[in-house]
Amino acid sequence: MKPVMTLAELQELTPAYDDFAVIENCNIPDYYKTVFPSHCKCGAEIIMTREGRTQLQCCNPCCWIKMAHRMSYFISFHGFKDFGEQTCLSLFSACHDVLPYYSFLSAFSLSDTQLAVGLSDNKISLLHEIKEELQHHAFHFSDAIASLGIPNVGPLSPLFDVVKSPLVLLQYMLQGKTNELCDMAGIQAQSTRFHLRTFDIDVLLLMRDIMPNIMATPKGEVFVAITGKVSVRGQSYTRAEFIDLCESIKDQSGTQLYKLVETKSREKLQYVIADTPSNSDKYQIGRQLGKLITADEFYEVLLSAVQKEETATNEEKEENANGA
Numbered sequence: 220m221k222p223v224m225t226l227a228e229l230q231e232l233t234p235a236y237d238d239f240a241v242i243e244n245c246n247i248p249d250y251y252k253t254v255f256p257s258h259c260k261c262g263a264e265i266i267m268t269r270e271g272r273t274q275l276q277c278c279n280p281c282c283w284i285k286m287a288h289r290m291s292y293f294i295s296f297h298g299f300k301d302f303g304e305q306t307c308l309s310l311f312s313a314c315h316d317v318l319p320y321y322s323f324l325s326a327f328s329l330s331d332t333q334l335a336v337g338l339s340d341n342k343i344s345l346l347h348e349i350k351e352e353l354q355h356h357a358f359h360f361s362d363a364i365a366s367l368g369i370p371n372v373g374p375l376s377p378l379f380d381v382v383k384s385p386l387v388l389l390q391y392m393l394q395g396k397t398n399e400l401c402d403m404a405g406i407q408a409q410s411t412r413f414h415l416r417t418f419d420i421d422v423l424l425l426m427r428d429i430m431p432n433i434m435a436t437p438k439g440e441v442f443v444a445i446t447g448k449v450s451v452r453g454q455s456y457t458r459a460e461f462i463d464l465c466e467s468i469k470d471q472s473g474t475q476l477y478k479l480v481e482t483k484s485r486e487k488l489q490y491v492i493a494d495t496p497s498n499s500d501k502y503q504i505g506r507q508l509g510k511l512i513t514a515d516e517f518y519e520v521l522l523s524a525v526q527k528e529e530t531a532t533n534e535e536k537e538e539n540a541n542g543a
Protein backbone atom coordinates (compact mmCIF):
# COMPACT_ATOMS: atom_id res chain seq x y z
CA MET A 220 0.00 0.00 0.00
CA LYS A 221 1.01 3.60 -0.53
CA PRO A 222 1.92 5.99 2.29
CA VAL A 223 -1.05 7.57 4.04
CA MET A 224 -0.33 11.21 4.73
CA THR A 225 -3.54 12.40 6.36
CA LEU A 226 -6.00 11.08 8.92
CA ALA A 227 -8.81 11.62 6.41
CA GLU A 228 -7.11 9.20 3.99
CA LEU A 229 -6.57 6.68 6.76
CA GLN A 230 -10.20 6.87 7.81
CA GLU A 231 -11.26 6.11 4.26
CA LEU A 232 -9.32 2.86 4.44
CA THR A 233 -10.53 1.57 7.79
CA PRO A 234 -12.98 2.37 10.58
CA ALA A 235 -10.20 1.58 13.09
CA TYR A 236 -9.30 5.25 13.50
CA ASP A 237 -12.78 6.76 13.74
CA ASP A 238 -12.08 7.94 17.30
CA PHE A 239 -8.88 9.73 16.30
CA ALA A 240 -8.24 13.34 15.46
CA VAL A 241 -5.29 15.43 14.35
CA ILE A 242 -3.63 17.33 17.19
CA GLU A 243 -5.37 20.57 16.20
CA ASN A 244 -8.81 18.97 16.72
CA CYS A 245 -8.05 16.98 19.83
CA ASN A 246 -9.69 17.70 23.12
CA ILE A 247 -6.55 19.14 24.74
CA PRO A 248 -5.75 22.61 26.04
CA ASP A 249 -4.65 24.92 23.24
CA TYR A 250 -1.26 25.31 24.88
CA TYR A 251 -0.43 21.64 24.24
CA LYS A 252 -1.46 21.86 20.63
CA THR A 253 1.73 23.76 19.97
CA VAL A 254 3.83 21.41 22.12
CA PHE A 255 3.09 18.31 20.08
CA PRO A 256 4.41 18.31 16.54
CA SER A 257 1.57 18.36 14.03
CA HIS A 258 3.48 16.24 11.54
CA CYS A 259 5.79 13.24 11.74
CA LYS A 260 9.26 13.32 10.22
CA CYS A 261 7.83 11.19 7.42
CA GLY A 262 5.52 14.11 6.57
CA ALA A 263 2.26 12.52 7.69
CA GLU A 264 -0.14 13.93 10.25
CA ILE A 265 0.25 13.09 13.93
CA ILE A 266 -2.96 11.81 15.47
CA MET A 267 -4.37 10.63 18.80
CA THR A 268 -7.75 9.65 20.18
CA ARG A 269 -9.88 12.77 20.20
CA GLU A 270 -11.42 12.43 23.65
CA GLY A 271 -9.19 9.92 25.40
CA ARG A 272 -6.01 11.71 24.31
CA THR A 273 -4.07 8.47 24.04
CA GLN A 274 -2.25 6.51 21.34
CA LEU A 275 -0.32 9.46 19.98
CA GLN A 276 1.09 8.31 16.66
CA CYS A 277 1.87 9.06 13.06
CA CYS A 278 -1.11 8.26 10.79
CA ASN A 279 1.03 6.62 8.12
CA PRO A 280 1.28 2.81 8.36
CA CYS A 281 4.30 2.97 6.00
CA CYS A 282 6.07 5.62 8.10
CA TRP A 283 9.81 5.06 7.91
CA ILE A 284 10.20 5.55 11.65
CA LYS A 285 7.68 2.77 12.25
CA MET A 286 9.58 0.66 9.72
CA ALA A 287 12.78 1.23 11.68
CA HIS A 288 11.10 0.08 14.90
CA ARG A 289 9.68 -3.00 13.22
CA MET A 290 13.06 -3.81 11.68
CA SER A 291 14.62 -3.62 15.12
CA TYR A 292 11.85 -5.81 16.59
CA PHE A 293 12.29 -8.33 13.76
CA ILE A 294 16.04 -8.54 14.21
CA SER A 295 15.95 -8.92 17.97
CA PHE A 296 13.04 -11.39 17.76
CA HIS A 297 15.41 -13.72 15.94
CA GLY A 298 18.10 -13.27 18.54
CA PHE A 299 20.56 -11.07 16.66
CA LYS A 300 22.55 -8.52 18.62
CA ASP A 301 24.24 -5.19 17.86
CA PHE A 302 21.67 -4.08 15.33
CA GLY A 303 19.29 -2.14 17.55
CA GLU A 304 16.83 0.67 17.26
CA GLN A 305 19.36 3.47 16.70
CA THR A 306 21.02 1.55 13.89
CA CYS A 307 17.66 0.86 12.27
CA LEU A 308 16.60 4.51 12.60
CA SER A 309 19.81 5.61 10.97
CA LEU A 310 19.31 3.08 8.18
CA PHE A 311 15.73 4.10 7.41
CA SER A 312 16.37 7.78 7.88
CA ALA A 313 18.97 7.60 5.12
CA CYS A 314 17.38 5.02 2.84
CA HIS A 315 13.58 5.33 3.03
CA ASP A 316 13.44 7.10 -0.33
CA VAL A 317 15.17 4.29 -2.18
CA LEU A 318 13.29 1.30 -0.74
CA PRO A 319 11.88 -0.79 -3.60
CA TYR A 320 8.68 -1.57 -1.62
CA TYR A 321 6.83 0.00 1.27
CA SER A 322 8.08 -2.70 3.59
CA PHE A 323 10.83 -2.62 6.19
CA LEU A 324 12.03 -5.94 4.78
CA SER A 325 13.05 -4.30 1.55
CA ALA A 326 15.98 -2.78 3.45
CA PHE A 327 17.53 -6.23 3.06
CA SER A 328 17.63 -5.81 -0.70
CA LEU A 329 19.46 -2.48 -0.78
CA SER A 330 22.93 -2.34 -2.29
CA ASP A 331 26.00 -1.65 -0.17
CA THR A 332 26.31 1.77 -1.75
CA GLN A 333 22.75 2.61 -0.76
CA LEU A 334 23.23 1.24 2.74
CA ALA A 335 26.46 3.14 3.21
CA VAL A 336 24.53 6.41 3.37
CA GLY A 337 23.06 5.31 6.70
CA LEU A 338 25.26 2.53 8.05
CA SER A 339 28.91 1.98 8.92
CA ASP A 340 30.83 -0.78 7.11
CA ASN A 341 30.56 -2.84 10.26
CA LYS A 342 26.80 -2.65 10.39
CA ILE A 343 26.51 -3.35 6.68
CA SER A 344 28.38 -6.60 7.04
CA LEU A 345 26.30 -7.43 10.12
CA LEU A 346 23.16 -6.92 8.04
CA HIS A 347 24.54 -9.31 5.43
CA GLU A 348 25.23 -11.90 8.12
CA ILE A 349 21.70 -11.57 9.45
CA LYS A 350 20.27 -11.96 5.97
CA GLU A 351 22.44 -15.01 5.32
CA GLU A 352 21.36 -16.67 8.58
CA LEU A 353 17.70 -16.00 7.93
CA GLN A 354 17.96 -17.52 4.47
CA HIS A 355 19.55 -20.72 5.64
CA HIS A 356 17.60 -21.48 8.78
CA ALA A 357 14.20 -23.04 9.04
CA PHE A 358 11.51 -21.17 10.98
CA HIS A 359 8.21 -22.13 12.45
CA PHE A 360 5.36 -20.49 10.60
CA SER A 361 3.81 -18.72 13.56
CA ASP A 362 7.19 -17.41 14.80
CA ALA A 363 8.09 -16.17 11.35
CA ILE A 364 4.85 -14.21 10.97
CA ALA A 365 4.91 -12.97 14.56
CA SER A 366 8.40 -11.59 14.03
CA LEU A 367 7.02 -9.09 11.50
CA GLY A 368 5.70 -7.01 14.38
CA ILE A 369 2.22 -6.62 12.94
CA PRO A 370 0.26 -5.08 15.84
CA ASN A 371 -1.61 -7.76 17.81
CA VAL A 372 -0.31 -10.64 15.71
CA GLY A 373 1.94 -12.52 18.13
CA PRO A 374 2.90 -16.21 18.02
CA LEU A 375 -0.30 -17.12 19.90
CA SER A 376 -2.62 -15.15 17.63
CA PRO A 377 -5.90 -16.98 16.86
CA LEU A 378 -4.86 -16.53 13.25
CA PHE A 379 -2.63 -19.56 13.64
CA ASP A 380 -5.55 -21.70 14.79
CA VAL A 381 -7.09 -21.39 11.34
CA VAL A 382 -4.01 -21.10 9.12
CA LYS A 383 -1.21 -23.58 9.56
CA SER A 384 0.76 -23.06 6.39
CA PRO A 385 2.61 -20.10 4.90
CA LEU A 386 1.24 -20.80 1.43
CA VAL A 387 -2.35 -20.75 2.59
CA LEU A 388 -1.79 -17.42 4.31
CA LEU A 389 -0.14 -16.04 1.20
CA GLN A 390 -3.04 -17.17 -0.98
CA TYR A 391 -5.55 -15.38 1.21
CA MET A 392 -3.42 -12.25 1.15
CA LEU A 393 -2.85 -12.27 -2.61
CA GLN A 394 -6.57 -12.67 -3.18
CA GLY A 395 -7.27 -9.78 -0.82
CA LYS A 396 -9.20 -12.03 1.51
CA THR A 397 -7.55 -11.28 4.84
CA ASN A 398 -10.90 -10.14 6.24
CA GLU A 399 -12.36 -13.60 5.60
CA LEU A 400 -9.42 -15.04 7.44
CA CYS A 401 -10.00 -12.71 10.37
CA ASP A 402 -13.67 -13.70 10.44
CA MET A 403 -12.70 -17.36 10.66
CA ALA A 404 -10.17 -16.70 13.39
CA GLY A 405 -12.59 -14.49 15.32
CA ILE A 406 -10.34 -11.43 14.99
CA GLN A 407 -12.76 -8.53 15.35
CA ALA A 408 -10.42 -5.66 16.19
CA GLN A 409 -10.55 -3.30 13.21
CA SER A 410 -6.95 -2.21 13.66
CA THR A 411 -5.64 -5.78 13.58
CA ARG A 412 -7.72 -6.48 10.49
CA PHE A 413 -6.44 -3.32 8.85
CA HIS A 414 -2.80 -4.04 9.65
CA LEU A 415 -2.96 -7.61 8.39
CA ARG A 416 -4.33 -6.28 5.12
CA THR A 417 -1.81 -3.45 4.95
CA PHE A 418 1.23 -5.55 5.74
CA ASP A 419 0.56 -8.33 3.24
CA ILE A 420 3.62 -6.99 1.41
CA ASP A 421 5.75 -7.90 4.44
CA VAL A 422 4.42 -11.45 4.45
CA LEU A 423 5.08 -11.76 0.73
CA LEU A 424 8.66 -10.45 0.95
CA LEU A 425 9.33 -12.52 4.04
CA MET A 426 8.43 -15.73 2.26
CA ARG A 427 9.91 -14.87 -1.10
CA ASP A 428 13.18 -13.17 -0.21
CA ILE A 429 14.02 -13.32 3.46
CA MET A 430 13.00 -16.69 4.87
CA PRO A 431 12.59 -19.29 2.17
CA ASN A 432 12.39 -22.04 4.79
CA ILE A 433 9.24 -21.40 6.72
CA MET A 434 7.77 -24.64 7.95
CA ALA A 435 4.07 -25.18 8.14
CA THR A 436 2.78 -25.78 11.64
CA PRO A 437 3.34 -29.50 12.15
CA LYS A 438 0.24 -31.67 12.10
CA GLY A 439 0.84 -32.94 15.57
CA GLU A 440 0.81 -30.21 18.14
CA VAL A 441 1.35 -31.90 21.47
CA PHE A 442 0.55 -29.95 24.61
CA VAL A 443 2.94 -30.88 27.37
CA ALA A 444 4.46 -29.78 30.64
CA ILE A 445 7.99 -30.89 31.40
CA THR A 446 9.21 -30.99 34.96
CA GLY A 447 12.63 -31.77 36.40
CA LYS A 448 15.53 -33.36 34.57
CA VAL A 449 14.68 -35.81 31.84
CA SER A 450 16.56 -38.54 30.04
CA VAL A 451 15.90 -40.64 26.97
CA ARG A 452 17.62 -43.96 26.35
CA GLY A 453 20.09 -43.28 29.14
CA GLN A 454 21.08 -39.82 27.98
CA SER A 455 20.02 -36.77 29.96
CA TYR A 456 18.57 -33.71 28.28
CA THR A 457 17.70 -30.18 29.27
CA ARG A 458 14.12 -29.17 28.59
CA ALA A 459 15.06 -27.33 25.42
CA GLU A 460 17.18 -30.24 24.18
CA PHE A 461 14.37 -32.68 24.88
CA ILE A 462 11.93 -30.56 22.91
CA ASP A 463 14.43 -30.38 20.04
CA LEU A 464 14.79 -34.14 20.14
CA CYS A 465 11.04 -34.72 19.92
CA GLU A 466 10.60 -32.10 17.22
CA SER A 467 13.36 -33.67 15.14
CA ILE A 468 11.18 -36.71 14.47
CA LYS A 469 10.33 -36.68 10.79
CA ASP A 470 8.31 -38.87 8.46
CA GLN A 471 9.67 -40.54 5.30
CA SER A 472 9.33 -37.37 3.28
CA GLY A 473 11.28 -35.39 5.86
CA THR A 474 8.31 -33.46 7.24
CA GLN A 475 8.48 -32.55 10.89
CA LEU A 476 5.75 -34.45 12.70
CA TYR A 477 5.42 -32.89 16.10
CA LYS A 478 5.54 -29.53 17.70
CA LEU A 479 5.70 -29.55 21.47
CA VAL A 480 3.76 -26.74 23.04
CA GLU A 481 4.45 -26.18 26.71
CA THR A 482 1.38 -25.28 28.71
CA LYS A 483 0.06 -25.32 32.25
CA SER A 484 -3.54 -25.24 31.09
CA ARG A 485 -5.39 -28.24 32.49
CA GLU A 486 -7.77 -28.20 29.54
CA LYS A 487 -5.00 -28.41 26.97
CA LEU A 488 -2.43 -30.61 28.69
CA GLN A 489 -1.98 -34.00 27.05
CA TYR A 490 1.12 -35.19 28.89
CA VAL A 491 3.11 -34.16 31.93
CA ILE A 492 6.62 -35.40 31.36
CA ALA A 493 8.45 -36.20 34.59
CA ASP A 494 11.13 -38.78 35.28
CA THR A 495 10.95 -38.47 39.05
CA PRO A 496 8.20 -37.45 41.48
CA SER A 497 8.44 -33.92 42.79
CA ASN A 498 6.43 -31.24 44.56
CA SER A 499 6.30 -29.03 41.50
CA ASP A 500 2.91 -27.69 40.39
CA LYS A 501 3.30 -29.39 37.06
CA TYR A 502 3.92 -32.78 38.65
CA GLN A 503 0.92 -32.41 40.95
CA ILE A 504 -1.34 -31.41 38.04
CA GLY A 505 -0.08 -34.39 36.04
CA ARG A 506 -0.79 -36.70 38.96
CA GLN A 507 -4.29 -35.32 39.45
CA LEU A 508 -5.13 -35.61 35.76
CA GLY A 509 -3.51 -39.03 35.39
CA LYS A 510 -1.28 -37.68 32.61
CA LEU A 511 2.18 -38.41 33.97
CA ILE A 512 4.66 -40.05 31.65
CA THR A 513 8.45 -40.44 31.70
CA ALA A 514 10.53 -38.83 28.97
CA ASP A 515 11.53 -42.26 27.70
CA GLU A 516 7.94 -43.43 27.44
CA PHE A 517 6.84 -40.20 25.81
CA TYR A 518 9.56 -40.39 23.18
CA GLU A 519 8.58 -43.98 22.39
CA VAL A 520 4.93 -42.96 22.05
CA LEU A 521 5.92 -40.37 19.44
CA LEU A 522 8.17 -42.81 17.59
CA SER A 523 5.66 -45.64 17.59
CA ALA A 524 3.04 -43.37 16.02
CA VAL A 525 5.46 -42.68 13.15
CA GLN A 526 6.30 -46.34 12.72
CA LYS A 527 2.63 -47.31 12.61
CA GLU A 528 2.00 -44.76 9.92
CA GLU A 529 4.99 -45.94 7.90
CA THR A 530 4.00 -49.60 8.15
CA ALA A 531 0.54 -48.63 6.98
CA THR A 532 1.86 -46.77 3.94
CA ASN A 533 4.26 -49.59 3.10
CA GLU A 534 1.47 -52.15 3.29
CA GLU A 535 -0.62 -49.96 1.06
CA LYS A 536 2.23 -49.79 -1.45
CA GLU A 537 2.66 -53.55 -1.37
CA GLU A 538 -1.04 -54.06 -1.88
CA ASN A 539 -0.97 -51.71 -4.83
CA ALA A 540 2.04 -53.55 -6.24
CA ASN A 541 0.32 -56.90 -5.78
CA GLY A 542 -2.89 -55.65 -7.28
CA ALA A 543 -1.13 -54.42 -10.42
Ligand SMILES: [Zn+2]
Nearest residue numbers: 259261277282
Ligand atom coordinates in the same frame (compact mmCIF):
# COMPACT_ATOMS: atom_id res chain seq x y z
ZN1 LIG B 1 5.59 8.96 10.27
